[in-house]
Amino acid sequence: MFDILIDAAGLVADPYVLLVVLFSAMYGLFMGAVPGLSATMAVALLVPVTFFMPPVPAIAAMVTATAMAIFSGDIPGCLLRIPGTPSSAAYVDEAHAMTVKGEAGMALGAGLIFSALGGLFGTLVLIFFAPVLAEFALDFSTYEYFWLVLLGLTCAIFIASESPLKGFVSLLIGLFVTTIGMNNPGGYPRFTFGSGDLLGGLSLIPIMVGMFAVSEVLRYAISSAKGFERVGSNVGPIFKGVVGLMFKYPMSILRGSSLGVLVGALPGAGADIAAYISYGLAKKFSKEPEKFGTGHVEGIVEASSANNASLGGAWIPALVFGIPGDSITAIVIGVLYMKNLNPGPTIFMVNPVPLYAIFLIFILANLLMLPLGYAAIRLARTVLSVPRNILMPIILLFCLVGSYSIQNSFFDVGVTLAFGLIAYLMEENGFPLAPTILGIILGGMLESNLVSSLIKSDGHLIAFFDRPIAGTLGVITLAIWIVPLVLRLIRSRKTA
Secondary structure (H helix, E strand, O other), rough: OOOHHHHHHHHOHHHHHHHHHHHHHHHHHHHOOOOOHHHHHHHHHHHHEEEEEEEEEEEEHHHHHHHHHHHHOOHHHHHHHOOOOHHHHHHEHHHHHHHHOOHHHHHHHHHHHHHHHHHHHHHHHHHHHHHHHHHHOOOOOHHHHHHHHHHHHHHHHOOOOOHHHHHHHHHHHHHEEEEEEEEOOOOOOOOOOOOHHHHOOOOOHHHHHHHHHHHHHHHHHHHHHHHHHOOOOOOOOOOOOOOHHHHOHHHHHHHHHHHHHHHHHOOOOHHHHHHHHHHHHHHHHOOOHHHHOOOOOOHHHHHHHHHHHHHHHHHHHHHHOOOOHHHHHHHHHHHHOOOOOOOOOOOOHHHHHHHHHHHHHHHHHHHHHHHHHHHHHHHHHHHHHHHHHHHHHHHHHHHHHHHHHHHHHHHHHHHHHHHHHHHHHHHHHHHHHHHHHHHHHHHHHHHHHHHHHHHHHOOOHHHHHHHHHHHHHHHHHHHHHHHHHHHHHHHHHOOO
């Protein structure tokens, strides 16, 4: 093992590899910070470039760009309330509320530090427990996935800070959006109204850009007394008080990192789901749940830890069994095959040196995130000093160009504008946006796993509790629903 690590370190120390890591880091920071350009898109655009690279730098470029993009999505989310990536949307309201209070430095510093810590935690788990966790992930059938998705949707109600009923309605709007088109188990066109553009459904990125970015532009245009006008131009010290958060919220860091690895290791999950579930659990187990939504850093600590920890988790089934943990590793698996690093149980014996070089690059990327992320935050904070009447049209232009570039479709531009208006009307009436986004992310997975499970069980609902893991997840989910209602009923009777 020691000889393998020495050889792997030699591969990573190659100046060419280090240059690839550095440029990929800057590229990932840019892609994540621009709304509409996700981490998945950043990796997909790297594929043609990797054709001309040896295996280790090719994979290094993808690993580094992914880690940086997931973090840098927090920057526009915090400063402008426009998340750069879907995983940043889980706590965008919390981070922006801190910016309004003049605590943007702490919000961004916490996101940076705990993203790096979560990424290092996920990497260590990947190195030492990959085979074990991969076998655990393979035990998940459609029953387990159904309960896991339902648990994630339940967290959307916790995210709704004011009214759980409005949070539930917002969630139903997101679930309805996923029913549009032919992306359903029966392949039947639903709610298309004869439009060919709607047959493929609505893409997440144009919807997210519209709901978070265009709605902010509309809000500023309609009333300059709201939104950005309340935000000062001073970000403040970035790392002040962040070290103290490690001692104040150790369980949040551990819970978020652990959950991120576990969710990341489940095929089809990823950083988006991990962030939403972690933020919901942070509020559920917090000693100060009433502060969530008002600019409380605890949710950011836990969710940002889960974000980057899930990246290491997603590589576990990808490397050990060739099963992608998320859309990013689905792309990476193709590159691994192209570079003759065929994923599977034998990769630890056939290609141990390149494999451990990839592990070392995971560590290097998360360590490099600290200085480069700090520099990115210092540069990005100047955006708050730009006059809003200049900044808003630029943001709108980026939104429309980003929406069009995803599929080169003007229809997606229309989707962005339409959901921007919908989001503005929702927020003006007190309906939170996060449950809608979560419903769009998880709705298709919920339906497909429910239908597949009912077909396998011939319609018998008891089958959803027959398997140990499914039964446990089912009991936990139902308990989260029922226990608060029972406690409220008991309290009302005592009061009466």
